[in-house]
Amino acid sequence: MGIQEQYRNEAAALLSSGEVKLVIGFGAGSTADRRRPLFARTPEQAQKFVLDAACIANLSTYLVAEGLLSDGKKVGVFLKPDGIRSVNILISEAQLKPEQVVILGYAIENGKEVTPLEGRNISDFSIGEKIRKLTPPPHVIEAAEKIEAMSPAERFEFWKEHFSKCIKCYACRQVCPMCYCRRCIVDVNQPQWVSTSSHTLGNFEWNLVRAFHLAGRCAACGACDRACPVNIPLRLVNYRMGKEVRSAFNYVAGENSDQKPVLASFKQDDPETFIL
Amino acid sequence: MTRILLRNKLDDCLAAWQKAGFSVLAPVKRHEMSTFGEVQKASDMALDLVLTERTIKDHFFPQTEPLIKYKIGKHQIDSETMTPPERKRVFFGVRPCDASGLAIDDPLFGWDYKDDYWFRRRDNSVIVTIACSQADDFCMCTSVKLSPDSSKGADVLLRPLSDGSGWQVEAVSDRGTALLETISSLLQESSAETAPLPQVAEKFDVEKVMEWLADPASFESQFWKDISLRCVGCGSCTFLCPTCHCFDIQDEGDTYQGIRRKNWDSCSFPLFTMHTSGNNPRNTQSTRWRQRIMHKFNYYRGKFGVNSCSGCGRCTRQCPVDMGITETLQAISNLPR
Ligand code: SF4
Ligand code: SF4
Ligand code: SF4
Ligand code: SF4
Secondary structure (H helix, E strand, O other), rough: OOHHHHHHHHHHHHHHOOOOEEEEEEEEEEOOOEEEEEEEOOOHHOOOOOOOOOOOOHHHHHHHHOOOOOOOEEEEEOHHHHHHHHHHHHOOOOOOOHEEEEEEEEEEOOOOOOOOOOOOOOHHOHHHHHHOOOOOHHHHHHHHHHHHHHHHHHHHHHHHHHHHOOOOHHHHHOOOOOOOOOOHHHHEEOEOOOOOOHHHHHHHHHHHHHHHHHHOOOOOHHHHHHHOOOOOOOHHHHHHHHHHHHHHHOOOOOOOOOOOOHOOOOOOOOOOOOOO | OEEEEEEEHHHOOOOOOHHHHOOEEEEEOOEEEEEEEOOOOHHHHHOOOOOOOOOHHHHOOOEEEEEEEEEEOOOOOEEEEEEOOOOEEEEEEEEEHHHHHHHHHHHHHOOOOOOHHHHHHHHHHEEEEEOOOOOOOOOOOOHOOOOOOOOOOOOOOEEEEOOOEEEEEEEHHHHHHHHHOOOHHEEEEEEEEEEOOOOOOOOOOOHHHHHHHHHHHHOOOHHHHHHHOOOOOOHHHHHHHOOOOOOEEEEOOOOEEEEEEEOOOOOOOOOOOOOOOOOOOOOOOHHHHHHHHHHHHHHHHHHHOOOOOOOOOOOHHHHOOOOOOHHHHHHOOOOOO
């Protein structure tokens, strides 16, 4: 039995036993190479699930949809390690109750082979060590190093060119599991904190606010990067922020669900090298 | 015999238009994105794209636009209107769906109030459409009763020759005729054949869709909830759409001085309909999605006699969760009745 069939059956069993009220997985998309989020509430709907190497989206973003978990019932969700990592972060930030999430974990090897992950509760997945060792794909590191080697003026130009394209659609925010604020600061208009205009200044404000707010919280799933309709290399921003947090605090987001959020905790021996 | 423009005359053509005082905008690739941008020579153009990621709408209705500057003093209020410059522009290589988008939006911007910002740019622009020779899985112009060689919204229509050497040229408006006069010496008579049009299958029955939407019973249908479950409410489908036109007016600065701007807004955002009381009449994504479809295929048609969609397919092509309107319209047209 292939993993797709196995997970279809498992999702169907979870639904028919009433253990979960909903399973979030993938279905066929509008073209042969696309997959789309699919929500199954009945065992029959679960038979429509697709699970293959094209299932790269991080579905954990739906777990923080307003009202989804407020009834205390359980939800099943198909997740890769980066999705499991996001769930760890969400739990540590008190956005999720671990017992409400049943994880149908899978990994994609070499971009081709899909293998099941053992365990169904978040505590079953000890992904911490893996995450520590995880490095982004070589082309990302290469692109990041190129930017790091630039002079501040060149670097500013680089980001200015990219950020000036931003149309403030907020797709990067909407697909990000870590962007769960019920009211994002850019939507606060009494008073208006951040300009809504997508001129270069307004775009810098938005992209920098988001970068700072995601520092030490990003699961490196790449959803924002893939969603950006104007192809701003957002993952380079997240990568750099993750690196900063790691070198300053030896902190890697989402290693486990007991971590204290780095921006919301204080240790007496925190280095203060960057505080003037 | 028809007139043709050879590809190798494109540089001369650009020079002639520049000499006549036009800026020329064409599809370009810049910073890993395709859009319409100013070009100096033919080699700056990316004419082989199915469609640019961004639409030409951006050059008529920019994502942010200063309207007035204001200054409020103790005894007096100063304000200055910031109208866009009257600049003559040629848009070269526009796709039929994008050119139609402009024509679809004209009645909106000229309805009860003539939007000077839109028409200053429209009246000074000449649209040179190139009929499509390729389409992708998302194109759906034929479903909204347009076609890969539609001249709607165009001033000049070019049809690619089958040998790829150039285009057959046809003026479709007075403005187009005038533009062609500036390059008359570069055009030649020929009977060369034009390339076949790409096949764009009809994906839904738009008449059926409109009929269902017009039925008051459809408004509260469970259909909206089911189809929009996965929509994450980013506005990219609206911002990349050549016909979406909603905007918000914002004052940037403070009470005493600043700039009033017109910024794109989107029915996909919860804030769009949020009342100051805190009540939101469209407080779920399904009601917002319903609005988007209703607006395009029911209300807009009722008011202006045309659907607010030109079938470019960008909303599906770019949607991070593979939604877009095609699937919704397909599902509606397949509903049992
Ligand atoms: S910031 Fe981007 S990469 Fe990081 S968790 Fe959010 S969507 Fe994923
Ligand atoms: S997805 Fe891209 S264009 Fe949209 S707001 Fe984010 S950075 Fe800007
Ligand atoms: S349909 Fe897609 S692009 Fe449009 S708002 Fe929803 S998620 Fe965003
Ligand atoms: S609704 Fe979609 S297909 Fe229609 S014009 Fe807009 S982006 Fe194109």
